[in-house]
Amino acid sequence: MLLAFVWRAAAIVENRTIDNRNGDSHTFAIPVYRPGNVWHGKGCTTCAISPDENKAYDGTWSAATYRPNRMSSLNISFSFEGTSLWVFFILENGQKPGITENTAVSFTIDxxxxxxxxxxPEAGKGLQYNALVYSRTGLRQGQHDFLIDTTGDQEAWVNFDYAIYT
Known part of the structure; x- marks a missing residue:
């Protein structure tokens, strides 16, 4: 009887969160941001776009503008153990003329x-919080490496808020 209980406990499915700044709720690992000197968040005094910390997950975010004339890529990487992943950004919508507001990223898993x-951007819609930008289910159970990357010849604003994995 005890063996049956242990087996059931091991089979419980659980969602865990990876916050952009506070990291993985289970392993405490923090996402890696490259290049490290261009990422900003809450409290940035020089940022043209300032999300509302009350609407961001855990009151934090990590944002940067990809500038192809200054960098070869802009990326975020993290690992997780599970079978599903959902990634959420904060998106900008036509608030400030002359500011890069479009978002363009590619994803790599394992x-x-x-x-x-x-x-x-859609003019006049303001910031969009909890925007699902990536979703994958049906992964093999195990450790996975995930990369969010921006390259190319167009500027792009990237604002990572959090991810959830199962």
Whole structure:
């Protein structure tokens, strides 16, 4: 009887969160941001776009503008152990003329390209919180490496808020 209980306890499915700044709720690992000197969050006094900390997950976010004339790429990486992953950004919508507001990223999981996401601002809609930009279910149970990357010749604003994995 005890063995049956232990087996059931081991089979419980659980969602865990990876916050952009506070890291993985289970392992406490923090996402890696490259290049490290261009990422900003709450309290940034020089940022043209300032999300509301009351609407961001855990009151934090990590944002940067990809500038192809200054960097070869802009990326975020983290690992997780599970079978599903959902990634959420904060998106900008036509608030400030002359500011880069579009978002364009590609995703790689376990070294394999796995799609991309593009958001073009919609004038007057303001910031969009909890925006699902990536979703993958049916992964093999185990450790996975995930990369969010921006490259190319167009500027892009990237604002990572959090991820959830099962």
């Amino acid at each position: 070294g394999n390209p796995d799609g991309n996401f593009v958001h073009l």
